[in-house]
Amino acid sequence: MLQSVRIAGYDRIPDLERLGPIQITNAEPEFAKAVRDAIEAHGGAASIVSAPQRSGLCLFTEGLLENPPAERHYQALQAALLPDRNTHAIMLERASNDAIDQISGLSGLCRSIRIERPGTHIYALSFRSSQTNVEIASLIVSALSLPSDDYTLTEAGVYRDSPADEDVFPPLAPLRAPASTVWLVTGGGRGVTADCTIELAKRTGGSFILLGRSEIVAWPSWLEPQSELKALRGTLARNKNHPDVPNTPAEIDRFARKLLASSEISSTLKAIEATGSNAKYVQADIGDKESLRSVLAKQVSISGAITGLVHGAGVLSDGLADRLDLKSFETVFAPKVIGLQTILSCLDLQALHHVGLFSSASAVFGNEGQANYAAANAWLNNVAVQLAAELPNTQVKSFCWGPWHGGMVDDALARMFTERGIGLISRQEGARIFADQLLHSVHDQVRFVIGDEWGSA
Numbered sequence: 113m114l115q116s117v118r119i120a121g122y123d124r125i126p127d128l129e130r131l132g133p134i135q136i137t138n139a140e141p142e143f144a145k146a147v148r149d150a151i152e153a154h155g156g157a158a159s160i161v162s163a164p165q166r167s168g169l170c171l172f173t174e175g176l177l178e179n180p181p182a183e184r185h186y187q188a189l190q191a192a193l194l195p196d197r198n199t200h201a202i203m204l205e206r207a208s209n210d211a212i213d214q215i216s217g218l219s220g221l222c223r224s225i226r227i228e229r230p231g232t233h234i235y236a237l238s239f240r241s242s243q244t245n246v247e248i249a250s251l252i253v254s255a256l257s258l259p260s261d262d263y264t265l266t267e268a269g270v271y272r273d274s275p276a277d278e279d280v281f282p283p284l285a286p287l288r289a290p291a292s293t294v295w296l297v298t299g300g301g302r303g304v305t306a307d308c309t310i311e312l313a314k315r316t317g318g319s320f321i322l323l324g325r326s327e328i329v330a331w332p333s334w335l336e337p338q339s340e341l342k343a344l345r346g347t348l349a350r351n352k353n354h355p356d357v358p359n360t361p362a363e364i365d366r367f368a369r370k371l372l373a374s375s376e377i378s379s380t381l382k383a384i385e386a387t388g389s390n391a392k393y394v395q396a397d398i399g400d401k402e403s404l405r406s407v408l409a410k411q412v413s414i415s416g417a418i419t420g421l422v423h424g425a426g427v428l429s430d431g432l433a434d435r436l437d438l439k440s441f442e443t444v445f446a447p448k449v450i451g452l453q454t455i456l457s458c459l460d461l462q463a464l465h466h467v468g469l470f471s472s473a474s475a476v477f478g479n480e481g482q483a484n485y486a487a488a489n490a491w492l493n494n495v496a497v498q499l500a501a502e503l504p505n506t507q508v509k510s511f512c513w514g515p516w517h518g519g520m521v522d523d524a525l526a527r528m529f530t531e532r533g534i535g536l537i538s539r540q541e542g543a544r545i546f547a548d549q550l551l552h553s554v555h556d557q558v559r560f561v562i563g564d565e566w567g568s569a
Contacts, residue, residue, distance in 0.1 A: 113276040114476060114493075114512065114559035119258075120270040122250075126257045128156030131169050134256075135161050137191060140173035143204070146249040147171060154253050163191070167198035169256070171237075175205035175216045182445035185487045186438045188218055192225060192234055193434055200233040200260070204252070207238035207264055207494045208501075213453055215498070217490030219262045219273075223478025224486045225433050238494070239265040275476060275561045293318030293465070296408070296418045298398055298425040298451060301326065301377035304516045304539060305424030305470060310383045311543035312422070315551060319390040319415045322380070323398055323407075323425075326373045332356055337375070344368045390415070398425060398451035405458045417463045423452050423492075424470040430481040444484045449491055461503060468550045469496050469510040476512050476561055493559055500558045509550050514563020516542055537563050 128134070134151055136144045138160045151158040164170045174188040188203055195201055205216035219236035226232055237255060239248050251265045264271045293316050300309040300322045313320060331337065334354070338344045345368045348357050358367050377393050384391035396407045412418060425447035429440040452469070474482050475489035489512070496510035516537045542562065549560055 113557060114561050115274050115276050116264065116271040117274045118269045119263075119272050120255070122254045122269065124254065124257075126154055126156075126254055128154055128253070128256065131156065131256060133168060134158040135164055135166070135168065135170040137164075137170065137172045137174060138162055139187070139191070140176040143176050143245050143249070144171075144173050146245040147173075147204075147252060150246070150249040150253045151256075156253075164195045164199050164201075167196060169200045169202070170195060171252075172201060172203045175203050175218045175236075178214060181213055181216070181449050181491065182441040183438065184216065185218065185221060185445070185484070186436070186441045188216075189221060189225075189433060189436065189441075189483060192222070197229075197231060197233075201235070202256075203234065203236045205236055205238050207240040208242075208498045212456070212495050212498070215491055215494050217475065217487040217492070217494060220475040220478065220486030220488075220490030221433075221483045222262060223476075224474065224480065224483040225478070227478045227480050228433055228483075233260060235260055236262045237265065238263070240494075240497075241265065241267055243267065273476065293420055294412075294415045294418050295320045295420040295422060296323065296411075296455070296459075297321065297422040298323045298447070298455065299470070300324075300422060300424055301380050301393055302373060303376075303424075304513075304518060304542060305422065306376070306380040306383075307539045307543040308424070308468075308546040309422060310380065310387070311547040312420075312550070313384045313387040313389040313391070315547050316420075317387065317389050318420075320384050320392075321411050321415065321418070322377070322391065322393045323396045324377065324393065325395065325397060326377065327370065327395060328374045328377060328393060329370055331371060331375060335371075339372070339375075341368055341372060344372065398454055399446055401454045401457060404454055408458050418459055419463055420466040420468075421455065421459065421464060422468045422470075423448075423455065425451050426470060428482070428485060430485070432481055433483045436484055441484045441487075444488050448488045452492065452495065461499075461506075464503065464506050466550055467496075467499060467503075467506060467508040468546065469508075471496075471510045471512045471559075473512045473514045473561055473563055496558050500555065504555070507550060507553075507555065508558055509553065510559045511546060511549070512559060512561045513537065513542070514561075535563065 136147050138144050144160045148158040172191050174191045177184045203218045205218040206214055209215050222234045222236045225234050255270050297309050299305040301324045348364045351357055352359055358364055381391045429443040469492050471492045472489040474486040475493055478486055493510045496508050500508040
């Protein structure tokens with residue numbers, strides 16, 4: 113589990129003199145001014161700069177920009193890479209906001225940079241507060257003299273995330289939800305999200321609407337069933353004169369992938385239906401608000417109000433921090449961040465009984481080559497905490513998964529994890545944990561870190 117541990121209040125007088133002159137970037141001018149005034153009111157020295165001019169402490173306001181999430185996080189990354197190693201960088205961000213697109217996940221980004229660049233001093237200072245800029249600035253100043261770490265500021269004090277060294281136990285007694293349960297699942301047609309969805313169907317019954325971008329194509333009647341991409345490509349290449357087989361290697365590869373994806377989705381639907389539940393697959397772009405609203409309205413008219421949401425859509429676009437471009441952030445943020453924003457805007461949130469979000473351990477610990485992915489998942493965690501607070505009658509859970517057998521882990525990655533001593537989550541065990549905790553854990557336990565070896569790597 114992931115706990116928020118209170119480590120300080122605001123009754124201490126910050127020792128700003130020992131910090132020396134503090135720089136504040138002017139990406140968000142009004143907030144920068146509020147922080148500068150608060151520092152000076154506490155006897156410190158501060159200046160507003162376009163970029164760090166010298167070593168020492170610098171507060172970055174790029175994470176407070178009102179740009180689209182991918183662009184905002186990319187700009188924050190670019191700003192963070194500018195300072196020299198002697199600069200102590202603190203990235204300011206909102207961990208809550210009425211508009212969830214203004215929430216950020218810079219803590220995951222900072223943790224990844226620290227792994228890629230040992231000795232770099234870059235940390236996130238998040239605030240979960242509805243107070244004014246002036247009031248929040250005062251909270252920030254109170255936290256500046258704390259030991260270097262990633263912190264979250266609330267009106268009740270300063271908190272630090274700490275993974276709890278506890279096993280994730282199954283529930284004491286099984287519970288089957290009413291048959292009127294209607295689940296909406298993104299990314300649930302394939303992979304580990306499909307495993308979790310099938311387990312949910314066993315536990316709750318009801319109806320399952322699986323959303324995905326993949327087009328379902330029928331398996332050719334002349335082609336023997338196959339499950340391996342390499343073997344299927346070879347078979348198709350040897351039969352490229354067949355009317356429904358493309359000619360070029362690139363086209364054959366795409367066709368093979370489409371066939372395997374369609375076959376896996378069909379298998380998932382059959383597995384869900386075998387539990388006595390209803391299941392359908394709907395092709396949809398979860399980033400297109402108007403189109404999705406129309407799709408969901410049609411499904412609600414057929415199945416009833418959606419009462420459960422599982423958001424498992426995700427994609428990788430890895431690279432070292434200094435090589436990531438805006439497109440890589442947009443690629444990663446599109447399904448995970450923009451997709452969830454769009455879905456939530458189209459649903460009646462008060463009708464939801466359960467919300468299960470697929471996050472990643474990279475958000476909690478950082479990961480080399482995944483600053484963008486870690487940031488997107490840290491955003492997801494922050495949104496989960498906010499939703500849980502806003503929906504007291506809804507089970508909201510964010511699962512910070514370590515690596516699974518299967519999923520995004522191919523054979524090469526599995527070998528790498530084994531060499532690093534990182535255990536892989538079995539698909540059966542991961543699905544059990546997901547269903548247990550989504551359905552039965554206490555309401556206020558929102559974030560789970562699954563895969564206890566990840567943090568020691």
